[in-house]
Amino acid sequence: MAFLQVSSLSLAFGERVILDKVAFTLAPMSKAALVGINGAGKSTLMKVLTGGLSPDDGEIVLSKGAKLAYMAQSSKVEAEATLWQQVEHAYDDWFAYEARAHALMELGDEESLQEASALHDRLAHSSFYQRTSLIDATLRGLGFKESDFIKQVKHFSSGWQMRIALAQVLLSEPDILLLDEPSNFLDTETSVWLMDWLKRFSGGLLLVSHDRYFLEQVTNETLELFNGALKRYAGSYSQYEVRRAQELEQLMKLRQQQEERLAQIEDFARKFRASPSKASLVQSRLREAEKIREQLPSLPETTKQMRIVLPKPPHAGERVLYLEDLQKSYNDRLIFSDLTLLVEKGERLAITGLNGAGKSTLMRILSGVEKADSGYLKWGSGVEIGYFSEDTHQPFMGKSVLEEMESQAPLHLQPEVRNILGAFLFNGDAVYKPISVLSGGEKARLLLARLFLKPFNLLILDEPTNHLDLQSKDLLLRALKEYRGTLIFVSHDRYFNEQLATSVLHMQAEPRYYPGDYGYYLDQWAKGGTGQLMRAKQEQSLLKAIKEEPKVITNSQQERLQNKAQAAKVRKLKRQEEELLLQIAEQEDTLAQKQAMLADEVVYRDVGRLKEVQAEIASLEASLETLYESWQSITQELERDT
Structure with missing residues (x-):
């Protein structure tokens, strides 16, 4: 029986103890989740187990003849070989056995023939002779197309190179498998394929993942690493929690x-x-x-009872975004077409689809970073967009992490800057790091943290959880669930989608809309349901009416919209609405600044000044209430007239 046994494993970096007498065993069908806070030493333990680092003390025993395979977080593959040739390297040991068997057969003596027979028997009991079908199935399962098989590895993006590395590991027939964040670069469909593969895997598995659903589906025990010590919990991940x-x-x-x-x-x-x-x-x-x-x-x-809160979103109209017949291509490749969609205030729209289906492309178009080839896109009144993508190129002017956040934070949020940074894994001295030395993942976390400093009523988030641990994901999820603005997001984390989405747009050549939560979308998808080809085709008349040049809906509406006086009234109301929203935003900022002054020692120790500030706050609140009522009145009038 193949097994990996670890006894009294210890490792320290200076005075910091990373591993303190760690002990555990991985046997066939042991599928263990390795968990711990960011920096607890999970990846370090993986490296020690595979010989990448030497422990200070302890013993690692891999049973005789057992094969161990490891995939790190950054296992990229760059080579001149084609995809197929590269992945076939997983069978290099078997090719060597086959070559030796042939050489022994040619020698012809009894001892050589016996050894050759043993090698042939070993080959027959492996997957070596089925490798063509296995390679084909694995590559397709990981999202590759047949046309990719002859493409050179060096021409694939870093995310796809990670999939190539994963394919090699899975095909190598390991007895013990160590995977560090294998689902980070996979879309939902490919992640499901990998979960099914790991469920069928008969060897021992040690898995690091920040995807709660992935852990729940795959593992049957949890190893928690805390303060260098390792503790085992039998059962599923939810039972561990x-x-x-x-x-x-x-x-x-x-x-x-x-x-x-x-x-x-x-x-x-x-x-x-x-x-x-x-x-x-x-x-x-x-x-x-x-x-x-x-x-x-x-x-x-x-x-620690940490909580982060997104700033109160500024007021906006009920219709946040409307698209009609949007289309995008790159050279001769069509990404999507006929995309018609209405996003309403408070909606939390999850965008799903295979890698390359156009999810990030659509997010860039919606955020204004990129333009569609054709079609119509219009924002609702008063929409303020906050956009996050880890691919965003942002100059930071040589500041430290803390300096950047403090320079962006309004006065009333200055006391919260450290708390926000901690939620996004910048703890202790990490806040003083120059941004120039941050990794790509750290810069992405900083960009995400900055969204908590300014008020937006529409957040467009492209893979916001990629570089977060489970605790940080939970904090972000709670903040987004409490957020009262509108949200459009892409995430491959199923738990995140299930907890957040109120509707789903599945990207393909002709995008499909599912008017329900993520569970509804999955249920419809499993049943073969194709969703709505265009949500707004059923509301086509509504979209036509929303446009700057309204078209007919019914005869009575046609008469109103063709009346010049009525059209002028609508334009005037829209101008008034925009002016009111601007006034509201300015007064809300002023109110927040005044409220922050109450915590200033200079103010609260001066009774006269304190009363003065309190009177200003009361006046601002009364003024805002009047502005809110006026804005609501105009909004209702606009809805009647349009």
């Missing part, structure tokens, strides 16, 4: 009790430190306090 939550609750109660005892001892010591008759008792209590501090349990970062 329940048990871990119970343990943390008990741990927090114990710590609270110990902290209360420390407070009692410190209070006793303060009262009787100067009393000679109590000196020995004070010293005894202080020794007790020292022991309590040494045994005080450490709490993981996940116990």
Whole structure:
């Protein structure tokens, strides 16, 4: 039986302990999730297991004849070989066995023939002679087309090169498989294929992933790495979460009790430190306090009640975005066509589809970074867009992470900057890092964090969870669920989609719309449902009416829209609406600044100044209420007249 056994594995970098007497076993059908906060040492442990790093102490035993395969987060493949040739390298050992068997057969002596027979028997019990069909199925499962098979590897993007590396690992017939974030670069459909493959895998698996749904579907035990120590939890990932939550609750109660005892001892010591008759008792209590501090349990970062909140979105009309017959091509390749869509206020639209289907292209078009070849795109009144993509090229002018955030944050959000950075994994001294030395993933997290500094009523997010750990994903998800603006997003994280989406647009040559949550979309997709070819074809008359040059809907509406006085009234109302929204935004900013002044020591220590600021706040709130009522009245009138 093939197995990997780890005993008393220890590793430290200077004074920082990464692994402290780590021990576990991976046997056939052991499918373990390796979890821990960002920086806990998960990838480091993987590297130690595969020989990339040497431990300070401990033992790693791989059973005789067992094969271990490892895929790191950055396992890119660049080569002159074609895709097929590169992936076929997974069988190099078997090709060597075949060549040796042929050479032994030619020698012809009895001993050589016996060895050759053993090699042929080993080849027959492997997948070597079925490799053509297996390579074909694996490459197609990972999203490659037959036309890609003869394409040179060096011409594939970095994401597709990661898929090539994954294909080689899967085809190498490992007994023990180590995967570090294998689903990071996969779309939803390909991720499902990989989950099914791993469920059927009969060897031992150690998996690092920040995709909760992926872990839940694949693993049957969880190994948690915390403060260098490793603890095993049997059962599914959700069962681990329940048990871990119970343990943390008990741990927090114990710590609270110990902290209360420390407070009692410190209070006793303060009262009787100067009393000679109590000196020995004070010293005894202080020794007790020292022991309590040494045994005080450490709490993981996940116990901190951190919360991040997106700024209140500015007011906008009910119709946020409308597209009609949008089309985009690159050279002779059609990306999508006939895209007609209406996005309404408060909608959370998930965009799905295979890699290359046009998801990111559409997001760039919606954000104004790129233009469609043809079609009609119009934003609703008062729409303010916040756009995130890890491919965004942003000059940062040589600042540190903290300096960049502080320069972008309005006065009332300055106290929250550190909290926001912590949510996006910039903790401790990491906030002082020059942006010029950040990795691509770190820069992407910084760009995402900046969205929490300014008010937007439409967020367009392209893969916002790619470089976040589970805790940060949960914080972002909670913030987006509480957000009262409109959201258009792309994510390959199924749990994220299930929790957030209220509608789904599936990208293909002719995009399809599903007017329900992500579960509804998956259910319809599984049943072969094709969704709506164009959501707005059923609302075509509505879109026609929304345009700057309204067209007929009914005879009575046609008469109104053709009346010049009526059209002039509509234009005037729209101008008034825009002016009101601008006034509202300006006054909301002023109000936020005044409210922030209440926390200023100079203000709250000066009673006269404090009353003055409070009076200004009351006046602004009353003025805003009047503006809100006026804006609502104009909006209602516009809806009646259009």
